Amino acid sequence: MRLTPAGALVLVAFSVPVAIELRTLFGIFGVALPLASVVVFEAVLLAAIAVAYVASSDSDADAAAKH
């Protein structure tokens, strides 16, 4: 499955509530996460999306010959 630029953008947007609500989720179980952990978590998510995007556009370059 190819990750389009638009798809990557929407994933980035979606990562924001996931990161923000991370503390709520841990809060339910009584764990108070510091703000820094949210920032780190969001950075990891963004890196993962970037990797997925680069990887899929590389494989797309191979597949492009077919189209």
Next chain:
Amino acid sequence: MSTDTEGESLARREPDTARPEPERPYGYVVGSAPDGVERELSHDEFDPVGTLTLIFAYFVILVVMWVFMYFVEFLGRGLTVVG
């Protein structure tokens, strides 16, 4: 008027990927997602299992959050109104 357009509009309602393209502006045309249709799925061929998955996840989130909000956040607070 309405009978004139009737036939045209019925045709318009059907997704028609083989339709010859009229003059279109350069670039992506908003609303042209149906051009990417690879197969037609009728009501009986279509099983919305993805929707069921998503909506079940939503259901679980709703229940957990409701219980948390009602029994922890609300009933757990001081100065509850008792009369």
Next chain:
Amino acid sequence: MEIHAYEKLWLGAALLLIVGFIGTVAFGAVGAGVDMIDDDGGTVDPGALDQHPKFGDPGVYQSGPNEYDVYVVAQQFQFQPGTAEAIEVPVDSTVTFHVTSADVIHGFEVVGTNANTMAIPGQVSTFTVETDEVRDHGIVCNEYCGSAHHAMEGTVKVVPDDEFNATDGGA
């Protein structure tokens, strides 16, 4: 009319959810004993609050052993008592608030607690709470009431029994 099996399933789940919500609230009302603000506070003439036996001299009144009534008048832009002098009530007592407004609609919210009501001119909001912890609470007006609305605040002090000064009508 074709309704997909999954959609029927979801319809059932949605109804279950709704009944569950209503059930929880009913449990809160009956089981946990959370009472709503309702019409038992009666009405007053907002133009003649100074002639009212209690709102004429608003404050804390003892009504029984460990039972107190607090009369509060909300007006632009203060609570009386609450703003100029704090409302003082003893810990481990049952306190009934009677809140009304002398001019426009105000809110009366004891910050961070469930004590929260509207103050409507002509109507008296009555609600009872139990004080179980010595601490100070803030009060805010949480309904827009005019241009200095943001300055309308006050304090409720829950004090130890021996520090409480039960002067009739005063805090």
Next chain:
Amino acid sequence: MATFVDRYPEEASVVKACLTVAFVSLGIGAFFGLVQALHRTGVVRLFSSVDYYTVLTAHGVLLALVFTIFFLLGLFTWAITRSLERPLPNIRLTWAWVGLAQAGTVATAAAILAGFVPDIGVSADVLFTFYAPMKAHPLFYAGLAMFIVGTWLAGADWFLAYREWRKDNPDERIPLQTFMVLTTMLMWYLATIGVAVEVVVFLLPWSFGIVETVNPLLTRTLFWFFGHPVVYFWLMPAYLMWYTILPKLAGGRLFSDPLARVVFVLFLLLSTPVGIHHQYLDPGIAEGFKFIAMTNTMFLLLPSLLTAFTVVASMEHGARQRGGEGRLRWLGALPWRDPAFTGMALAGLMFAAGGFSGMINAGMNINYLIHNTLWVPGHFHLTVGTAVALTMMAGSYWLVPQLTGRKLYSRPIGLAQVVLWFVGMVFMSNAMHRAGLAGVPRRTAEPQYNSFDFTTTMGSIEELQLQIAVGGTLLFVSVVLFSFNMLASAIEDPVETPVDDRLPAPLSGADGSPRVLDNLRLWTAIAVVLVVLAYTLPLASIVQDAGLFGNVPGVPMLIGNFVESLAGVIA
């Protein structure tokens, strides 16, 4: 192939006139929103906190009433014309209601904005709920009344169009979009009785000085009689787009037409007998009435929960037709590059979150937790502020080219705009909900108090303030991008096919569904009975308590009055 403007040029002009008012209001209202977000968080305070309430009133009225309802007027005119496939019966009547609603808007806006210039002596800093005995200038109420009458005439216009169509098509099912417009308008007629009585019988004579006093609980109850269904009046245009346009944008077809009809009928029946749930913490209303309002409200969740399924299933249908596979991988096959699609999908996602906070609001006793705190605006910025507003903006990317015959100026800017709105709203509404749980009140210029500090369970108040300010800024930038894109689109060259405006038929059509669904008389009658049941006794007891016209004199919202009362507080 010709688009809407070529087939119905007059109607297209009407729709454009309505959308223009909507977008201008959106721009001004969003600017005021930015000003507020920066002011109440203490980041930048450009003016005194007294003027904050003028800004807040303008923000609420321009966005919640003018932007949403003018967009609705345009969208419904488009939908009626398109789905009945005929021009409106009397275009002069159409222009008359457009003019009346616009004149009312100008009058109301003038009364509010005059509050910035105290010398004029006109002011309406009463917020969009205008609770008596806060008294605005008569111009405010008169404008409001004109605006409402304008919407009534618009509904009459659409019913006339339907009647003409029915004459030619005696046995056909009502086209789905027309069905949605008509049921929504029936709900609106029923709901606006409350505000019409409030404004015309009580507030207008009182603001002119003909009547001396009001019964504040009565006018407040009449306001909420209208004030909750108006929420659905905002939401129904979004639902119309989700049901009839979004499936097509996803490359699929609507999953079920009959269920869409059931949903709109449920909204007609249940939208109005629920208003008392805004008054859970009001004195003078018995707990039993509050419980009844809650039960109705909770059942009102049903049509929205059904919508969630039908709309997501319709998107999934599109994704699978476009080659999507798997349990969740099909999400990647959706046309995310289309701003119209992406905007509506993100709006729907936020509505799911807003639905949850709405369930808390609707719970009778749990309402103590969040009543009048920042949680409440946090909630409705997800619902009206995103589910409705973002769907309207996204829908415009698809709709406006049909009205102008010009293509959208920039698809990438459109995409960035809707994503930015989503991110901005995540920041802002999340922080608002959380601050509300800490007890921070809504509707205040300075939520910083002298005698106490707010305590949060997680993080700090400063952090929440910052999130609100950042979110508000992103939202404003998003509106700037939207306005720019719309303006730039208006000067593109006309082209033959600026947009793909085909709407495919639903997977499960109306034909197999019971005909009783289309019996509008029956549903209206049941809706009226439900309202009578829910409201007769509470209204009777409120009137019995304090009289029809009450005993509370007005308190004009004027700056002069403020100076005096401030002097009183200091003294």
